[in-house]
Amino acid sequence: MPASFATNPLNYILRSESWACKRLQPHEGKIVCIRIPPIAHFKMIVLANGEMQSNMDNLEADTTLSILPAILPGLIMHDESAYDGISISGDALFAEDLITVSKYLKPNFEQALSKILGDIPAHRITKAKDSFCQWHIHLVKNLSDALGEYWQEERPIIAKSNAIKDFSRQLNELKHDVNQLEHRINQIFLKDTLNNR
Known part of the structure; x- marks a missing residue:
């Protein structure tokens, strides 16, 4: 273009x-x-x-x-x-x-068109343009909402926000448990080392 x-x-x-x-x-x-x-x-x-x-x-x-x-x-x-x-x-x-x-x-498209076509046709064309754009905006939004729902429910390639939160919570719990286990192992290792001296 x-x-x-x-x-x-x-x-x-x-x-x-x-x-x-x-x-x-x-x-x-x-x-x-x-x-x-x-x-x-x-x-x-x-x-x-x-x-x-x-x-x-x-x-x-x-x-x-x-x-x-x-x-x-x-x-x-x-x-x-x-x-x-x-x-x-x-x-x-x-x-x-x-x-x-x-x-x-x-x-002001209406004003520019009115100089060429007259007031009434310019007004109708401008209204039609606005209606078409509004329809297109709603169409795109509805389509994207439908695709998002399809990809979450039917073909789960997008994770739901609740699933992400749940996974994040489980990951944090696992991290906490691993830290506690590491701390416990270090304590046992230190105790064992002191006993062997």
Whole structure:
């Protein structure tokens, strides 16, 4: 996926939100790599005005944001929990500023569409987009819950939290018993050594 598909609409939104550009300006010249496997992998560089430009060079990224496709609808809807699913590597401060901008950058698609299509079609398209994203978020959550339950109950490849706690408790008890046994053996050995003198 060419980075220009991401940078052009992003810059359109950034131009209408001066605070976001100002937030990114201190990172001028830094490169971010966006990974959404297997859908996309591209790099962008921050320009002096705070906008982004696609980076075709083979330069090392300052930070990499790895995003699972499953959390994309949540990110689009600005679901706070979806941002926790972004994996960050590299310059953490740069990554945090990028994530903060994306959290609070809420483009008015309806207003932009109304200039092209008119108010009523723009409103209906925006409502349909919101409904679709909400449906997708619920679908992904329900699917992940069902898979988690299946893997715990039917095909136990994931341990239940109670089983883990129980195993941890038994392990601690065994450790305690081994320590007591070691202490007892040391006492017997010491007593035996003293008696043989």
